[in-house]
Amino acid sequence: MSEDSGSRPPGPHGLFGNQRAYQRDRIGFLLRNQREYGDVFSFSDVSTVVLDPALIQQLHARTNAEFASEVSMFSDKGRFERLLSTIPTTMAARRKGWRGVNRSASARHAARLVDAFDRVMKETGGREVDANDVMMRAAGFAVADFIFGGDGRDVAPIVDAVDRAVRATQVLMDRPYRLPSWLATPGRVRMRRGAQGLREAIADRVAARRDLPPEDGPRDLLDVFLESSPGDPEHVHMPLNLMLRAGYGAPGAALTWAARQLALYPEHARALREEAESLGDPTAPGRPLAEAFVKEVLRMYPPSWFGGREVAAPAELGGWRFEPGEQIMFSPYVVHRDPRWWDRPEEFLPERWDGPESPHARHAYIPFGAGPRICIGNQLAMMELTLSVSRLAHRYAIELANPDIPMVPQTILRPLGLRASFAPV
Numbered sequence: 001m002s003e004d005s006g007s008r009p010p011g012p013h014g015l016f017g018n019q020r021a022y023q024r025d026r027i028g029f030l031l032r033n034q035r036e037y038g039d040v041f042s043f044s045d046v047s048t049v050v051l052d053p054a055l056i057q058q059l060h061a062r063t064n065a066e067f068a069s070e071v072s073m074f075s076d077k078g079r080f081e082r083l084l085s086t087i088p089t090t091m092a093a094r095r096k097g098w099r100g101v102n103r104s105a106s107a108r109h110a111a112r113l114v115d116a117f118d119r120v121m122k123e124t125g126g127r128e129v130d131a132n133d134v135m136m137r138a139a140g141f142a143v144a145d146f147i148f149g150g151d152g153r154d155v156a157p158i159v160d161a162v163d164r165a166v167r168a169t170q171v172l173m174d175r176p177y178r179l180p181s182w183l184a185t186p187g188r189v190r191m192r193r194g195a196q197g198l199r200e201a202i203a204d205r206v207a208a209r210r211d212l213p214p215e216d217g218p219r220d221l222l223d224v225f226l227e228s229s230p231g232d233p234e235h236v237h238m239p240l241n242l243m244l245r246a247g248y249g250a251p252g253a254a255l256t257w258a259a260r261q262l263a264l265y266p267e268h269a270r271a272l273r274e275e276a277e278s279l280g281d282p283t284a285p286g287r288p289l290a291e292a293f294v295k296e297v298l299r300m301y302p303p304s305w306f307g308g309r310e311v312a313a314p315a316e317l318g319g320w321r322f323e324p325g326e327q328i329m330f331s332p333y334v335v336h337r338d339p340r341w342w343d344r345p346e347e348f349l350p351e352r353w354d355g356p357e358s359p360h361a362r363h364a365y366i367p368f369g370a371g372p373r374i375c376i377g378n379q380l381a382m383m384e385l386t387l388s389v390s391r392l393a394h395r396y397a398i399e400l401a402n403p404d405i406p407m408v409p410q411t412i413l414r415p416l417g418l419r420a421s422f423a424p425v
């Protein structure tokens, strides 16, 4: 509500609400309404879209106080109380995650990561495959190894379990509608089975680790968690489960976009290959070209392209008042391509990241979110993506079968249906 008039921000009034127009062309809908109503517009009586970087920054920074982060797109108000009650547990899990997901722990697993990447590529046999399936698997190995890989046991059973759990959830989340929660649809049954399978796979690894003699330092993130949570198994299980899921789809999507861009821009692929060759060791840090390439991929194709917050307490944002239970949505994709904040935003220019100057206006680059709920895997993801993209450019020839796939942003922005082959060179 606005402070003076008691009204909501202006916005479109579709014949049957705006869902239909939004579902038909999600990004087009946001851009059209931004042009017509500005950076703050109403989507419905309870949802507002905010596309100004400074306001999005406030939304992030004030999360856990006036705004709550667990929100599914335009969901009903009824979920609100339940969501709020999960915050203390999630925050406790986050604090533990930070201790493990740091630069030195990440560096230790780099060698295993490159091996796993090569194995996944080898499995494709140079045949044409669904690129996103392959890259999600590579990302799955990376995150599973980071958490569990220190004891030398194969992490493939965990990756398979994450795959089943995430895919089953994704199908339901990608749907534009929500069915009543009591309805046991086949999709819901699959999702529950997937969740159960993942629980069992994690429990198996945790039990096996408890039987191993301790080592001097933590072998991986699981050791960190076991050391700090000897008591309640749920305190180990829940954050690991969250990280496995979060570390699967988004980095998988980013890797797939990166593979596509490498194939579409051979001059960048060549530069990355030369950089990798000059370093020799495929895990050596210091790959500024590969890192800039990844940053540019995350700018143009942010996997978390649309996010939101629930209003948790009466709040003011951008001169408008919001009440508990309302939703405020934002789009990193739209901000990352706004010419007010970026020079030549529609061009793929990894070189914009060269040099000490920031290539964007303040708060206009948010692929990992910001504030107290910023992605806890962001450093791990940057390391994982940089090494994998460098490896891809160095050792594989990528052929795209259908480079001009349409942009269909779902819960995650991924190149749906992109087919490619990866032949070793």
Ligand code: HEM
Residues within 6 Å of the ligand: 060, 069, 090, 094, 101, 143, 242, 243, 244, 246, 247, 248, 250, 251, 254, 302, 303, 304, 307, 367, 368, 369, 370, 371, 372, 373, 374, 375, 376, 377, 378, 380, 381
């Ligand atoms: C390209 C890769 C990735 C992208 C683009 C990405 C993006 C994001 C974004 C946008 C958020 C929400 C931040 C917010 O609401 O302010 C998030 C949360 C999260 N991410 Fe990532 N992420 C990536 C990789 C990873 C990896 C590898 C892990 C595994 C360690 C991970 C673990 C998490 C967790 C656990 C959360 C929830 C944090 C919380 O709610 O407190 N992410 N991520």
